[in-house]
Structure formats: structure tokens, C-alpha cells
Amino acid sequence: MSEKETIKFDAEIDKVFQLMIHSLYEKKEIFLRELLSNASDACDKLRYKAIEKPDLMQGDQTLNINIIADKKEKTLTISDNGIGMSKQDLIKNLGTIAKSGTQNFLSKLTGEAKADSQLIGQFGVGFYSSFMVANKVDVISRAAGAKKKYKWSSKGEGGKFTIEEFEDDHDRGTSIILHLKDDELEFLDEFRVGFITETYSNHISFDINWINEEVKEGEVGKKKLNSGSAIWMKNKSELSDDDYKEFYKNITHSGIDAEPWMTLHNKAEGAIEYTNLLFIPTVPPMDLYHPDRKTQVKLYIKRVFIADDALDIIPPYLRFMRGVIDSEDLPLNISRESVQNNRTVQKIKRSVTKKIINELIKKADNDPEDYQKFWKKFGSVIKEGLCDGLEPRNDIIEVCRFRTTKSGDKMIGLKDYINNMHEDQDAVFYITANDYESAINSPQIEGFKANDIEVVILTDSVDEFWVNVLNFYQDYDLKSVTREGSDLKNKAKKSDSDTGEENNEDAALDNINGKDSTKFIDFIKATLGNSVLNVRTTGKLTDSPVCLSVPDGMMDIRMERFMVENKQIASANSKNFDVNPSHPIIEKLARDFDEGSESMEKLSDTVHLLFAQANIIEGEPIVDTSKFAKRLNDLIEKSLAA
Secondary structure, X not given: OOOOEEEEOOHXXXXXXXXXXXXXXXXXXXXXXXXXXXXXHHHHHHHHHHHHOHHHHOOOOOOEEEEEEEOOOOEEEEEEOOOOOOHHHHHHHHHOOOOOHHHHHHHOOOOOHHHHHHXXXXXXXXXXXXXXXXXXXXXEEEOXXXXXXXXXEEOOHHHEEEEEEOOOOOOOEEEEEEEEOHHHHHHHOHHHHHHHXXXXXXXXXXXXXXEOOOOOOOOOOEEEOOOXXXXXHOOHHHOOHHHHHHHHHHHHOOOOOOOEEEEEEEEEOOOOOEEEEEEEEOOOOOOOOOOOOOOEEEEEEOOEEEEOOOOOOOOHHHOOOEEEEEEOOOOOOOOHHHHOOOHHHHHHHHHHHHHHHHHHHHHHHHOHHHHHHHHHHHHHHHHHHHHOOOOOHHHHHHXXXXXXXOOXXXXXXXXXXXXXXXXXXXXXXXXXXXXXXXXXXXXXHHHHHHOOOOOEEEOOOOHHHHOOOOOEEOOEEEEEOOEHHHOOOOOOOHHHHHHOOOOOHHHHHOEEOOEEOHHHHHHHHHHHHHHEEEEEEOOOOOOOOEEXXXXXXXOOHHHHHHHHHOOOOOOOOOEEEEXXXXXXXXXXXXHHHHHOOOOHHHHHHHHHHHHHHHHHHOOOOOOOHHHHHHHHHHHHHHHHHO
């Protein structure tokens, strides 16, 4: 027998212990839900592995979970005959938390017991909830197919645990022995434990038994506490809203009051047969944007659990979905690796994805107000699907909702945008920005607002990517207002076209103060040199004197900046410098240039200041900040002296 080893916990786990031990959580009973869930997973894993290696089931062939109360010793034991753990498994699974799970857990704590109790289990800390009710926990385990058993023990305090080889009659699987605190002895009561089990774990497919070791000879000492039926295999008519809610709370490790925003329960028959019971949460998962987040939809084959992580059964842009998919067509001996490339799995994925999108479209049409609440929470994730060429982009775009220059706080779909367009409008115009306020006040959309042309406002990071992939909607191009082709030279006000008046804006743009502006524009080009790609007059500005734009075919300004910041490209390209020919500042500069009433140096300084202003508004860096400051100071000094 090996000697007892003492090992320190990860520093972050010690923080979790302190929270558990000092009873931060109101609903202490959820510790039982977590331990039963872990036991069920252990049985599932063994059942799956035994398909290829039947010897792993040697001994007890019936997988089950037992709960044993010892009132004399004040212990509660949760025991399963599942896959079990080796010494290394015990150290890894109970002594560390993978990746940043604990840190995420700690960062999401609110200080409110009711809210915080819903976090247990979401970040792999479910086992440690045992310390809410126990002052010591022993874990005895033997891995399936192994000869040696090991015992893991900890009191939580002190940041350490012990592990040793253990000699007893413990069979395959794991027993967790909770040495209950004196004020938590209610969890030794059969009816209390039975109620908790029925509330949280009734759906678990393995028998959960209450074992009474104090029965008299001849009496039955085992009582089943759960129904053990797969809820997703029942007909909808057999299930109530409460049934769905209880299952949802169990698989999401949610609190008493949690309920799904949408429930999708379907059975597909025909070319492929499967059943899905899926939920969209009301509250986004805490790790929704974590790069290591995996799908939370479990795949079953004929009620046998196969996998729930690293599984491509739900596309990444629907990763907030929770629930179960059960296939009748896949072979039980399929490996987890081959699941990824299996054609039937991919057909199921496409079918389920289509069902989800169709239900979202229905919801958006039938209850737009509630749908907007959903979209604000999950919309930026769904739009990731627009970047994937293998996904149904034309369907995904129909569920997307956007704020526009006309919609205010309301969000609309592109179909509504098209219905509101002018007859002569040839594109869906959009602007990308860091936030709504920056977009709605941008010089880039002044002319669009003046001409009563609606502009879609995009403020999510993912927007920069999908607009470069999905270039059109229905028969209309998607066009950024920062591009050359969006300068409104041929976009008359609706009132102009109604009256039949000829639009002479093109001619007006070529002149400043009624004179040909060619020499003045050439002066600006020479002044700014390689800092600009081109200098043009534009009709899209009304209140602002200047702005930047990019030619068609080049990256949008915000996208290019993202690429530079992430070192995907070495440096930014020069932009067009667009001037408003009817703005007083431009008119004054052109007049001074034509009359020679101001020095070229002063005119050049003013042009540089205007160019710097255009860069600042777009969030672009000013190359020479010292010269900018000097020019600005000189201008202020002269204005004060005037």
C-alpha cells in the first residue's frame, strides 16, 4: 500500500472553498443535484466505453446510483458504479479546475445568495458545493478495469487534500462520503433527500436508490427515488410546462426560479430519425464569449449518452443552446472522433439548425418586442454565423435585427429596411462604429439623413467581418457609407423626385463659390501628399466640412484598424479626403486660395487641421501629434488676439 500523500489545491480552488465553507449560498440543497449529476455522467461514460470494451462492465452489470445515510456517523454517501477514477484522475479532477473556470466563476459572483447559487456547476465547481454542508469529504474510487482503489480526503480548510491507496471492498465506481456539519443533519432524512432528488434529478436515466442500512431482517432496504425516464422521448401531450422547466433547470444547473426563453421539442422521422429537446436560456451563459466554450447540447444514441463537449452537433453561433439530441440512426459503437465527420451527424446538425432558425423567425414575427430582448443578449453571437460560408447565411440574416438612423430604440430586420426604401435607392447603406452615439453623430451619415435615406447602424465587433462576406441582401448591395460609391452625388431627396425637378447636385459639387474647384483641390492634394489617396468633393456632408472615405475594394476604415491593431497587416492604407463644397470653412479657404489673401502656410496649416479632424472622428491616429498641437495652438492664439 502506498503512503498517504498531502497535496496543495490550486490557489483559485482555495478561494472557492472559502465561499462554500462560509455558506455564501442560500440553496444548500443543490449540492445533491451536483453530486447526482456527476454520478450520472460517470455511469454514462462507462456505458458508452463498454460498447467497445465490454470487460469494463465486469461485475455489476446494472448501472445505478445509491444514497446512504448513516445517522450515527452523521455521514451521507453518494455512490455510483460508473467509470470511476484513477489516482491521477482524482488529483486532476478534484485538485484543479481546468483552464479559467474558477476565475470566471469568481468574477461572476454578485454577492446575492439567490443569484450566486445558480453559478454552481456552470464552471466545473459543482463538486465543491459539498463543503456547504460537510466539514470533511472523502472520495473513494476505483477506475473501471483497474485493480487499485484510492481515497481522496479534504476538510477544505488549509488549501490541501490527501490521497492514498485504499483497501476495502469498494467495487468499480466512486463513493463520495460527506461528513455533515451539525446544523446540516436534515440531509440524512429520507423524505428530505427524496424531495430534492425528485425536484432536481428525476429525469436521470439510472436508478437513484435510497439505501436504508438500518432495516430489520426481511424488510426491503432499497427505495427508488427517481422516475428515470428520458423526458425527451415522451410526447409533448404528456409533458407540462413545469416538466420542461424542471429538466431545463437540471441540465443548466440553474436556480429555482430559472426558466428557458424558448423550448424546442421535436421528433424527426423519415430519412433520418432523431429527437431533440433544446432550450434557449433567458439569461446568457456566463462563459458565452469565452474562447474555450464548448457546446452544451448532449448527443445520445438510442438513449445512450455519447458526448457533450468538442462535438459539432450545434454550430458555434448557436452555442448558447442547451439540451439533448437523441439519434436512432447512429451505431452505438461509433467513436467520439468519427462522430465529427459522420454524414448522419451533419444531416442532423443541418436539420436542427434549420428548426432553430425557423422558430426564431416565427418568434421575431409574432412577438417582436420579446424577440428584441433576446436579440440584445444573443444577437452578436448569432451574427458569427454570417461569417461562415458553410452556414445558411440567407436564413441567418432573416433573424438578425438592427438599429437604424430612423428606428430609434427599436430594432428592425433588413426586410423592413427594404420595405421602407426610396424607389430610386439602389443599396442597403450601413455604418460601423464603436457605439450607437458615435454612429448617429458621424459626419458620414449627414447627407443620408438630409436626403431621408435610412442607414443601418452596426456596433458589434463581428459586424466588421460579416459585411465583408455577405455583400448583398435580396437584390440590393450592402454598402458602407464610408465608401466612394456612397457619396450621394446621384441620390436626390424624395421630394425632389416627386416634383420632377432636375437634380443639379453633380454640377454643384464640382464648384466652390460658383467657381471651378480643380486648382483648390489640387492644392489640398499637394499639401497632404502621401497622407491621402485622393481628395474629392462629396455630397454626403451637410454640417461637417470634411470626412474620410475608402475606394470600393478596400477594407472599411474600422475593419482595417482592427487588422492593424491585431498585427494582421503592417500598417493602414491612405484614405480619400472628402470635402464639403458648400461648408463655410471650405468656401472661405477656397476664396482665400483664389484671391491669394492668405499665406500658403496658413492655408496649409488649416488643411492639415481639417485632415486631423477627419482622422480623429474616424478613430484614426494622427501621425505627427506635435505638429498638430502646434497648429492648433497657433489657431487658438490668433483667434484670441482677434
